[in-house]
Amino acid sequence: MDDIDRRIVQLLRSQARMSYAELARRVGLTSPSVQERVAKLERNEVITGYRAEINPEAIGLGITALVGIVTTAGAEYSDVADAIQEISEVESCYFMAGQESYLLKVRVGTMAQLEHLVTRLSRLPGVGGTRTTIALSTKWEGRPQPTDPDVPDPV
Amino acid sequence: MDDIDRRIVQLLRSQARMSYAELARRVGLTSPSVQERVAKLERNEVITGYRAEINPEAIGLGITALVGIVTTAGAEYSDVADAIQEISEVESCYFMAGQESYLLKVRVGTMAQLEHLVTRLSRLPGVGGTRTTIALSTKWEGRPQPTDPDVPDPV
DNA sequence: CCTGAAAGCCTTCGAAG
DNA sequence: CTTCGAAGGCTTTCAGG
Numbered sequence: 001m002d003d004i005d006r007r008i009v010q011l012l013r014s015q016a017r018m019s020y021a022e023l024a025r026r027v028g029l030t031s032p033s034v035q036e037r038v039a040k041l042e043r044n045e046v047i048t049g050y051r052a053e054i055n056p057e058a059i060g061l062g063i064t065a066l067v068g069i070v071t072t073a074g075a076e077y078s079d080v081a082d083a084i085q086e087i088s089e090v091e092s093c094y095f096m097a098g099q100e101s102y103l104l105k106v107r108v109g110t111m112a113q114l115e116h117l118v119t120r121l122s123r124l125p126g127v128g129g130t131r132t133t134i135a136l137s138t139k140w141e142g143r144p145q146p147t148d149p150d151v152p153d154p155v
Numbered sequence: 156m157d158d159i160d161r162r163i164v165q166l167l168r169s170q171a172r173m174s175y176a177e178l179a180r181r182v183g184l185t186s187p188s189v190q191e192r193v194a195k196l197e198r199n200e201v202i203t204g205y206r207a208e209i210n211p212e213a214i215g216l217g218i219t220a221l222v223g224i225v226t227t228a229g230a231e232y233s234d235v236a237d238a239i240q241e242i243s244e245v246e247s248c249y250f251m252a253g254q255e256s257y258l259l260k261v262r263v264g265t266m267a268q269l270e271h272l273v274t275r276l277s278r279l280p281g282v283g284g285t286r287t288t289i290a291l292s293t294k295w296e297g298r299p300q301p302t303d304p305d306v307p308d309p310v
Numbered sequence: 311c312c313t314g315a316a317a318g319c320c321t322t323c324g325a326a327g
Numbered sequence: 328c329t330t331c332g333a334a335g336g337c338t339t340t341c342a343g344g
């Protein structure tokens with residue numbers, strides 16, 4: 001993970017479809033070298049995937065909400081996570097410090113679907129309660145932040 | 156936005172670097188046709204970008220936290236959002252219904268950096284208070300959910 | 311939406327730094 | 328261990344239909 005790797009990561013973070021040839025030009029290497037580096041970054045799970053960013057409204061998922069989950073006394077945390085994972089509307093899931101053990105970001109198309117989703121979540125084994133807040137608008141999401149220049153090597 | 160568009164979107168959502176030729180094979184069109192469709196999806200802002208997904212720990216951002224922002228009585232909401240946008244650690248920003256007007260997802264490398272970040276946020280004009288919760292782990296994030304098959308055309 | 315041809319790119323080598 | 332250069336095979340691109 002040297003400076004060139006960091007530049008490659010940075011470039012792919014904002015333009016994941018950039019060709020190896022173009023990446024090579026920008027970092028001053030040849031295309032095979034860049035390809036080798038990217039393959040290594042993928043192997044080391046520095047790069048974990050490539051995603052097209054979609055306008056949620058365009059695919060019928062105009063409502064974004066956050067749902068905090070309070071687990072019941074005897075619940076096994078990982079079982080709760082496994083159950084939540086089955087629910088496709090849950091785009092992100094964080095295990096949190098605090099009263100609410102999980103925080104979920106969910107997306108649905110209508111309020112009726114949100115109601116149904118929250119009902120389903122509240123009925124999962126191990127779930128003691130939910131707290132739902134609705135996003136009136138998304139100002140921005142998943143913005144790539146500048147990579148820290150001096151970081152101890154991972155892996 | 157027909158079925159083929161939806162399949163293209165779906166494919167690019169999980170494998171954004173897939174070539175047009177490969178996409179074409181999978182949806183049963185030729186490569187120029189697929190390219191034309193993708194260009195149109197980009198123009199219509201159905202596809203808003205392509206991102207490499209990075210393991211945050213690998214780039215020195217191992218700590219994820221959520222920060223709720225309570226705005227002061229006279230504050231102009233959009234000014235608060237503009238001020239928050241200047242802060243690079245804020246990866247996502249939602250304008251929320253509820254007591255906390257904004258919810259931010261932030262990433263930093265150390266607790267000291269988190270402390271500093273929260274301090275900076277709390278001092279922004281229009282910010283009356285903050286509530287920070289730390290993610291102990293990220294179970295998953297940005298998981299693409301199945302696109303709704305029957306959605307009225309956007310745009 | 312397709313075909314066809316030219317340009318460019320990706321991939322895989324072997325070889326060199 | 329990483330990079331380079333060159334070759335073939337694909338992919339992209341841009342006409343024109």
